[in-house]
Amino acid sequence: GDSVTQMEGPVTLSEEAFLTINCTYTATGYPSLFWYVQYPGEGLQLLLKATKADDKGSNKGFEATYRKETTSFHLEKGSVQVSDSAVYFCALSDQGTYKYIFGTGTRLKVLA
Amino acid sequence: DAGVIQSPRHEVTEMGQEVTLRCKPISGHNSLFWYRQTMMRGLELLIYFNNNVPIDDSGMPEDRFSAKMPNASFSTLKIQPSEPRDSAVYFCASSPQGGGTNTEAFFGQGTRLTVV
Numbered sequence: 001g002d003s004v005t006q007m008e009g010p011v012t013l014s015e016e017a018f019l020t021i022n023c024t025y026t027a028t029g030y031p032s033l034f035w036y037v038q039y040p041g042e043g044l045q046l047l048l049k050a051t052k053a054d055d056k057g058s059n060k061g062f063e064a065t066y067r068k069e070t071t072s073f074h075l076e077k078g079s080v081q082v083s084d085s086a087v088y089f090c091a092l093s094d095q096g097t098y099k100y101i102f103g104t105g106t107r108l109k110v111l112a
Numbered sequence: 113d114a115g116v117i118q119s120p121r122h123e124v125t126e127m128g129q130e131v132t133l134r135c136k137p138i139s140g141h142n143s144l145f146w147y148r149q150t151m152m153r154g155l156e157l158l159i160y161f162n163n164n165v166p167i168d169d170s171g172m173p174e175d176r177f178s179a180k181m182p183n184a185s186f187s188t189l190k191i192q193p194s195e196p197r198d199s200a201v202y203f204c205a206s207s208p209q210g211g212g213t214n215t216e217a218f219f220g221q222g223t224r225l226t227v228v
Contacts, residue, residue: 032213042221043219044222045219046216049216089130089155093212094211094212098143098210099160099211100145100216100217105154105155
């Protein structure tokens with residue numbers, strides 16, 4: 001079945017460091033891919049999405065490119081801020097299914 | 113739009129009591145999901161409704177859990193009787209068309225349930 005695998009956390013970075021959070025997926029069809037962010041005490045918020053191969057989703061300095069050949073959707077940011085400290089979830093939604101499949105989440109902590 | 117609205121935000125109850133969690137989806141969305149989030153198991157899908165009809169409840173852990181969606185603007189998740197292992201954050205999410213499309217799911221702020 002469909003699945004999403006994320007790198008284990010927590011990830012601890014200094015402010016202005018470069019961020020990469022790896023995400024790979026398994027899907028039978030042509031899924032849409034999402035990154036969600038969860039701040040402490042809050043629900044999940046959509047950060048960015050990509051709906052077809054080679055699409056790049058971007059928002060608030062974060063980017064992720066839909067790579068069909070490597071079945072990956074890695075999240076990147078060139079310079080993180082303390083306010084980016086949160087849990088990040090990779091997710092997919094596959095054709096022919098109603099479900100959104102989530103990874104286990106990666107906790108990011110950014111130190112001043 | 114106010115987004116997905118859940119109530120209460122926090123609930124503390126004693127073991128054996130009935131608990132009801134409430135959700136108001138975004139107007140116009142025809143898909144509604146209930147998720148449970150714990151440290152051990154992450155984000156688990158409990159049940160999915162489409163046009164107010166339960167489509168898949170295979171994620172509901174046991175008969176103590178039930179969910180209803182009497183109309184397009186309201187859903188409930190009930191636990192009776194509650195047990196300490198039910199302690200978790202419960203999220204409701206809605207989507208314009210559900211998964212399998214290019215649309216995303218919109219989440220509420222969650223209900224943190226503690227059963228003592």
